[in-house]
Amino acid sequence: xxxxxxxxxxxxxxxxxxxxxxxxxxxxxxxxxxxxxxxxxxxxxxxxxxxxxxxxxxxxxxxxxxxxxxxxxxxxxxxxxxxxxxxxxxxxxxxxxxxxxxxxxxxxxxxxxxxxxxxxxxxxxxxxxxxxxxxxxxxxxxxxxxxxxxxxxxxxxxxxxxxxxxxxxxxxxxxxxxxxxxxxxxxxxxxxxxxxxxxxxxxxxxxxxxxxxxxxxxxxxxxxxxxxxxxxxxxxxxxxxxxxxxxxxxxxxxxxxx
Amino acid sequence: xxxxxxxxxxxxxxxxxxxxxxxxxxxxxxxxxxxxxxxxxxxxxxxxxxxxxxxxxxxxxxxxxxxxxxxxxxxxxxxxxxxxxxxxxxxxxxxxxxxxxxxxxxxxxxxxxxxxxxxxxxxxxxxxxxxxxxxxxxxxxxxxxxxxxxxxxxxxxxxxxxxxxxxxxxxxxxxxxxxxxxxxxxxxxxxxxxxxxxxxxxxxxxxxxxxxxxxxxxxxxxxxxxxxxxxxxxxxxxxxxxxxxxxxxxxxxxxxxxxxxxxxxxxxxxxxxxxxxxxxxxxxxxxxxxxxxxxxxxxxxxxxx
Numbered sequence: 240x241x242x243x244x245x246x247x248x249x250x251x252x253x254x255x256x257x258x259x260x261x262x263x264x265x266x267x268x269x270x271x272x273x274x275x276x277x278x279x280x281x282x283x284x285x286x287x288x289x290x291x292x293x294x295x296x297x298x299x300x301x302x303x304x305x306x307x308x309x310x311x312x313x314x315x316x317x318x319x320x321x322x323x324x325x326x327x328x329x330x331x332x333x334x335x336x337x338x339x340x341x342x343x344x345x346x347x348x349x350x351x352x353x354x355x356x357x358x359x360x361x362x363x364x365x366x367x368x369x370x371x372x373x374x375x376x377x378x379x380x381x382x383x384x385x386x387x388x389x390x391x392x393x394x395x396x397x398x399x400x401x402x403x404x405x406x407x408x409x410x411x412x413x414x415x416x417x418x419x420x421x422x423x424x425x426x427x428x429x430x431x432x433x434x435x436x437x438x439x440x441x442x443x444x445x446x447x448x449x450x451x452x453x454x455x456x457x458x459x460x461x462x463x464x465x466x467x468x469x470x471x472x473x474x475x476x477x478x479x480x481x482x483x484x485x486x487x488x489x490x491x492x493x494x495x496x497x
Numbered sequence: 498x499x500x501x502x503x504x505x506x507x508x509x510x511x512x513x514x515x516x517x518x519x520x521x522x523x524x525x526x527x528x529x530x531x532x533x534x535x536x537x538x539x540x541x542x543x544x545x546x547x548x549x550x551x552x553x554x555x556x557x558x559x560x561x562x563x564x565x566x567x568x569x570x571x572x573x574x575x576x577x578x579x580x581x582x583x584x585x586x587x588x589x590x591x592x593x594x595x596x597x598x599x600x601x602x603x604x605x606x607x608x609x610x611x612x613x614x615x616x617x618x619x620x621x622x623x624x625x626x627x628x629x630x631x632x633x634x635x636x637x638x639x640x641x642x643x644x645x646x647x648x649x650x651x652x653x654x655x656x657x658x659x660x661x662x663x664x665x666x667x668x669x670x671x672x673x674x675x676x677x678x679x680x681x682x683x684x685x686x687x688x689x690x691x692x693x694x695x696x697x698x699x700x701x702x703x704x705x706x707x708x709x710x711x712x713x714x715x716x717x718x719x720x721x722x723x724x725x726x727x728x729x730x731x732x733x734x735x736x737x738x739x740x741x742x743x744x745x746x747x748x749x750x751x752x753x754x755x756x757x758x759x760x761x762x763x764x765x766x767x768x769x770x771x772x773x774x775x776x777x778x779x780x781x782x783x784x785x786x787x788x789x790x791x792x793x794x795x796x797x798x799x800x801x802x
Contacts, residue, residue, distance in 0.1 A: 241595050241598055241599070241600065241601075242595060242596055242598065244595065245591070245592050245594075245595025245596060246592075246595075246596075248592075249581065249584065249588075249592050252583065252584060252588065253581060253583045253584065256583045256584075256624075257583060319579075321577075322577050322578060322579045323575035323576065323577030323578070323579040324579040324581075326544065326549045326573075326575045326577075326579070327573060327574075327575055327579045327640070328596070329548065329549045330547040330548050330549050330568060330571060330573035331568055331573075331593075331596050331597065332568045332569055332596075332597070332598070333596050496548070496549065496550050496551040497550050497551070
């Protein structure tokens with residue numbers, strides 16, 4: 240446990256002190272929430288505007304988690320490899336799963352901070368949610384699935400892209416493009432039918448739709464009902480599968496004794 | 498007692514044989530330097546000893562155990578600056594102490610002691626990004642000095658350090674030698690001269706092992722003529738090679754000439770270089786270095802500063 244704890248603490252401190260991470264994971268989503276609240280939802284009818292702002296805020300909370308998992312994890316893996324820290328760790332009595340667990344927990348704490356700040360800014364700008372404690376608990380579970388999926392993709396990127404800049408830019412690219420085409424950064428209803436199918440299967444967008452369904456305006460905000468039994472199961476299975484594949488590939492390839 | 502025992506070690510990457518059957522024994526508390534040019538296989542060899550890479554064939558034993566089972570006994574300091582620049586020196590050491598399993602309170606006390614020993618106490622709470630190259634390297638060596646470590650493996654620790662930082666660094670290592678077996682990887686002869694024994698490595702093999710003095714004596718070199726010139730060219734090297742028994746070694750500032758009677762040829766060298774418009778900036782007779790020995794044995798040069 241001590242090994243996991245020190246890796247987690249190191250990850251949190253590095254993220255809190257890294258201006259680029261602070262900007263992309265916290266400031267950037269907040270900027271979008273501000274723009275959505277002040278510019279994009281202007282002129283909407285009074286009964287719609289609060290939920291529209293709520294939807295935008297939820298989508299930016301998702302985006303913060305995507306960026307955190309898909310850029311911080313690969314950036315940190317590539318940086319540790321380039322700086323020789325991975326070689327140093329391989330020579331020490333620590334197992335890969337403890338290292339990655341510490342990294343994920345550190346990311347979880349940091350992204351929880353990001354999500355709370357984005358939600359607070361959204362709320363201050365007029366976003367409203369329809370919530371109960373049960374719905375908040377369920378939403379927390381979906382946000383966790385988003386983070387697991389993003390971290391899984393991040394571990395794959397960090398394992399295969401050796402260069403730090405390359406790993407970070409690939410992570411940014413995957414998160415921005417998939418957010419745009421799967422209904423995270425655009426309304427589900429505006430997507431062509433084949434992308435709507437993708438949005439229902441891609442665990443990040445389906446988990447995001449589930450949170451929208453729970454906390455925003457039900458099917459009106461989500462575009463469909465993502466909370467049907469089979470869909471929730473598919474989202475959970477795919478999220479956990481991507482995460483596990485990421486851990487296995489990272490442990491096998493990055494920690495391999497060549 | 499044998500601290501490190503390497504037998505018939507082979508490492509291949511595809512068809513490229515990087516290590517070609519290395520045999521090496523290092524005794525407990527011995528300071529052993531492995532010296533060779535870039536690409537000779539030094540780093541591959543120590544990374545196998547440190548359990549970072551695996552061999553294609555052959556055996557490595559650390560106090561009789563496989564490297565994987567002896568990680569607690571080894572402190573490996575890779576060539577790169579692996580400490581986190583975003584953390585302070587103290588935070589970096591606390592992280593490594595935690596990786597080694599020390600409790601929070603135990604780690605704090607120990608880290609204070611290590612910082613003090615390394616002369617880093619005053620800068621312990623500065624971020625590593627504000628450290629000089631020498632301070633950072635000292636911090637990284639400190640990560641390998643927790644109690645229980647019996648073998649310190651240093652891979653090119655002075656790369657990028659200026660001469661005074663190098664002297665300070667090795668002064669520190671000298672003070673810590675007691676109770677430690679040190680394996681130093683270097684391509685700098687002056688660094689290797691501090692060791693009890695030096696292994697010269699070339700093309701995946703250790704070609705000779707001895708004390709620094711033993712290597713120099715064994716090479717038959719007595720004196721070397723060091724010529725510094727403002728120009729380095731094939732023409733200058735060609736002219737100088739006529740005075741050398743064997744080839745001339747190119748250095749950072751000029752050339753080294755091997756001749757049994759250097760004092761007799763010095764005036765002639767100055768005259769001949771003048772004749773081709775290449776004024777000699779400095780010419781001196783010096784004792785041979787380990788780079789000279791390596792050059793004599795292999796005909797290959799390492800950068801001589």
